[in-house]
Ligand SMILES: Cc1ncc(C[n+]2csc(CCOP(=O)(O)OP(=O)(O)O)c2C)c(N)n1
């Protein structure tokens with residue numbers, strides 16, 4: 001009996017609470033907290049060593065959340081819209097560390113659009129989460145660039161500008177892991193996060209994350225209700241780590257299987273409709289088709305396991321640059337004499 | 346007419362993008378092969394092709410490398426500027442002109458003119474395809490013959506410009522020979538200017554400031570470089586990329602020990618540099634004024650979150666886009682107090698190429714030791730011109746990585762906190778992910794208010810203590826910053842200068858009968874010697890290359906007790922500072938009649 005009371009542990013012998021952070025200061029019911037929980041769950045399940053994770057964020061309610069998960073990981077809460085550059089620098093200084101970048105729709109789709117676009121092109125190995133609520137939560141409810149034209153504010157005003165579909169944009173920019181999820185759908189978000197952490201490249205997850213205070217009212221297209229009604233998905237994802245057997249139930253021909261770089265697998269069980277997410281054109285088509293119907297497509301939208309990350313392609317030494325010693329950094333004595341001689345007149 | 350040996354300047358006016366740059370460098374190099382410390386200034390436009398450009402070569406008995414305010418020999422080869430070039434020349438100036446674009450003699454009297462049919466001579470170059478490039482060598486030959494540069498020196502110079510390319514060298518020498526032969530057969534020497542071999546160069550090297558700076562960064566141990574192109578800083582990152590693979594060994598498997606990233610803009614460049622600095626690598630970014638403006642917010646983040654990195658500002662003329670290819674020292678105030686809130690940034694002020702190497706290398710120790718962005722302020726004149734310089738000095742002593750919260754430190758300190766000042770010097774023990782492994786060290790670095798344990802805090806007391814500690818930390822840097830250099834004098838005046846004003850100052854002082862004492866400032870915050878210098882002199886003239894007298898303002902602000910002694914003289918036209926300007930400013934201050 002007393003034996004049973006002991007909390008469960010993962011492969012590292014850690015409990016789930018070892019993956020928690022400090023107490024959240026989000027509004028009660030904020031979608032962002034559900035995402036933190038999903039990160040904790042995914043990390044626990046994977047047996048992740050949090051000291052190999054760098055939590056990176058920009059500015060916004062969403063960007064505050066790294067304080068509320070993985071308390072044993074180092075983190076950096078940077079400036080508004082600049083998480084991508086800080087994450088790139090930190091990761092390249094030590095490629096054995098994987099950044100989990102957390103950003104908001106304001107942080108990435110407006111002020112940080114430049115950095116968002118370019119980090120997708122650069123493709124470092126990291127997880128890039130946008131906690132997308134269609135508003136600026138922290139500055140109290142202004143429209144963000146992902147607010148839909150037909151989605152009114154609490155006061156009944158409508159956005160005057162087109163909204164940006166972050167997944168469509170990421171695809172356009174050649175991103176190799178593009179997904180969308182919903183903070184209220186842990187069954188989908190957790191396996192996506194696990195796959196994202198196993199992927200060698202930038203894995204982008206656009207998570208619809210309702211702001212209960214400023215954008216969860218009737219008519220809002222970023223509300224819990226709207227997402228439950230209009231969210232569609234074509235596959236149920238299951239993550240299987242390299243050492244585990246495949247133990248989900250499925251029928252013949254029902255399963256797509258993607259093998260990730262560390263040997264783990266992402267299994268996609270087909271639902272009513274199907275498409276091949278490794279085919280970029282099919283991915284574009286899936287986004288367009290659902291959007292035209294006013295639906296919000298979630299799930300793994302595109303994956304390309306052939307392309308490799310910036311760090312894998314960089315030709316860098318395996319030893320972290322941050323740990324190189326003087327004798328590896330400063331040229332040997334005599335080299336400067338040679339250089340000086342080459343400038344002799 | 347007595348000949349004047351080794352004491353005159355040649356100005357060559359051409360259009361940008363016509364390939365004249367090689368010819369100009371060949372003349373300078375050939376003079377060097379004769380042992381002359383020939384200096385050059387490249388006055389180029391912000392343009393790829395077509396706009397006017399001037400190249401001025403100076404030789405002087407003292408081997409001075411400042412630009413002379415007048416030239417004694419002019420080659421007005423650009424039709425667009427010929428009128429202006431002749432008008433700006435003093436009477437007696439030697440003019441070597443293209444006979445095809447000869448202007449009326451009557452308009453410019455008193456010039457000593459040699460007319461050369463350059464276009465006709467160019468037809469003697471047999472290869473029509475190479476003719477447009479090679480024809481520039483013809484004026485090299487004419488200059489060589491008229492002023493005494495042997496063809497062998499030209500050949501040797503071409504050897505330095507095109508190392509190992511024998512055919513190219515021969516083609517160029519042949520083209521120069523055309524001009525040389527024409528001059529010896531057709532031009533009767535009517536002027537007094539002449540070069541003769543001398544021994545002015547000795548052990549020195551010829552290098553661009555940006556290249557020396559880049560090499561300093563390599564010796565400083567930089568491993569993450571993030572930059573965005575901008576004149577006059579681009580050649581710094583480009584030189585770094587050119588040299589680092591050769592200077593720094595790869596690992597046994599060939600893995601590189603550095604990364605150079607061309608960022609999407611300066612916001613990202615500084616973000617990457619700070620991200621890498623935070624993660625423990627030695628990092629840098631290089632830019633000019635407009636980039637520094639963009640980096641403002643993140644620099645403030647680096648200051649407040651206490652992250653080491655090195656930021657190079659190769660200054661150009663502002664405000665705004667300003668004059669992108671002209672020089673100035675006008676970023677002092679913006680750099681010292683960059684970013685909102687109460688911030689302060691240390692900066693280094695190299696005056697020459699070997700110092701650029703030394704300070705660049707040293708910047709990484711300073712950034713690590715004081716856990717803050719360190720700025721390195723050079724300018725276009727130093728960065729993009731070639732300088733005859735002392736060899737770059739091998740760094741003495743080991744790299745200083747500063748205080749790191751290793752497990753051993755955490756165990757010893759008991760009460761470690763990321764921002765806790767345990768040693769009383771304002772410098773806490775920082776973490777490096779993967780190096781600091783103790784579980785208690787994990788925290789969230791942030792630009793918002795934080796306590797000694799890096800936790801979010803809005804407490805006025807906590808905030809104030811933290812900000813005051815930061816100030817103490819920055820003030821404390823002076824012990825490690827390069828001290829000012831004092832040259833004693835006898836006049837009742839002190840002068841202060843920094844950076845590229847130094848050479849003009851040195852030359853001006855040499856020519857003065859009564860010499861003011863001279864203090865060259867090499868870093869901010871200021872050393873005590875600066876205060877002492879102000880205290881010792883009733884009058885101190887600060888000479889600098891900006892409009893508002895930014896250094897004078899900084900001095901008045903930090904040393905208000907001496908504010909009324911500080912006078913300011915400024916030059917801000919954007920061209921390299923001349924000795925004449927400096928001398929006149931000093932003479933005016935001394936009440937001496939200007940010669
Ligand atoms: C340079 C700068 N401009 C403006 C702000 C103010 N600001 C803070 S958070 C924010 C918007 C955040 O929106 P989002 O990224 O969507 O995060 P959310 O709060 O919705 O999670 C803004 C504009 C800032 N901190 N910095």
Ligand code: SF4
Nearest residue numbers: 027030061137211212
């Ligand atoms: S304001 Fe909105 S986004 Fe911010 S914490 Fe509250 S619910 Fe979440």
Ligand SMILES: [Mg+2]
Nearest residue numbers: 104105133135
């Ligand atoms: Mg938002």
